Amino acid sequence: MAIKPVLKMGNPVLLKIAEKVEEFNSPALETLIEDMQDTMASLNGAGLAAPQIGISLQLVIFGVEENTRYPEAEEVPFTILINPEITPLSDEVEEGWEGCLSVPGLRGMVPRFTKLRYQGYDQYGNVIDRTVEGFHARVVQHECDHLEGILYPMRIEDFSTFGYTEVLFPDQEDTD
Numbered sequence: 104m105a106i107k108p109v110l111k112m113g114n115p116v117l118l119k120i121a122e123k124v125e126e127f128n129s130p131a132l133e134t135l136i137e138d139m140q141d142t143m144a145s146l147n148g149a150g151l152a153a154p155q156i157g158i159s160l161q162l163v164i165f166g167v168e169e170n171t172r173y174p175e176a177e178e179v180p181f182t183i184l185i186n187p188e189i190t191p192l193s194d195e196v197e198e199g200w201e202g203c204l205s206v207p208g209l210r211g212m213v214p215r216f217t218k219l220r221y222q223g224y225d226q227y228g229n230v231i232d233r234t235v236e237g238f239h240a241r242v243v244q245h246e247c248d249h250l251e252g253i254l255y256p257m258r259i260e261d262f263s264t265f266g267y268t269e270v271l272f273p274d275q276e277d278t279d
Contacts, residue, residue: 105138106145107156109204112254117205121152121159121250124185127228132162136183136226139164148204149179150242152249155205161186163246167238176238184231187223187247191216192234199241201255202268210271212264213255215241 110117126132135158143151143164150165166181193216201213218236221243225231235243245255259265268275 105141107138107142109142109155110157112206116154116157116159117254118252119159120252121154121161123161127226132226146204150246152246154249161250165242165246179239179242183225185224187221189244189247190220192218192220201245203255206254206256208267210268211256211259212261213258214260215244
């Protein structure tokens with residue numbers, strides 16, 4: 104449908120708690136999802152939350168096949184996730200590099216749970232219930248943080264690991 108501008112860190116919409124989606128399988132929801140898919144694909148993103156394009160609803164999309172921004176990441180199936188709930192399945196936390204379309208040109212080491220269960224709905228109201236780990240778990244946590252008004256720099260514990268992608272990874276192509 105349309106590539107939408109992505110809001111950048113500092114925009115107050117990104118700091119709000121998003122509203123639950125009340126109506127599934129609607130033309131408006133389908134249009135929003137198509138716009139999010141087009142926007143994410145145009146920026147080579149691993150995921151996108153509705154608040155990032157200015158729509159404060161609990162809707163995220165994510166999926167990774169091959170992605171130059173995350174060259175070592177395992178594949179994550181494309182998912183539309185609405186009104187998500189995340190339950191950590193272990194106390195184990197691992198730090199990993201993250202970037203964000205709303206924080207372009209920067210990367211940081213962010214601690215995330217290594218294994219979790221996420222539940223929610225697809226665009227038709229069908230239940231999604233998955234147990235995941237690794238990069239898949241990281242992507243889900245990152246995108247769902249957007250629904251709580253949290254951007255990844257807010258999770259960084261050691262700011263010596265936060266900087267410009269071109270400085271941190273001079274040999275890596277990046278589209279942030």
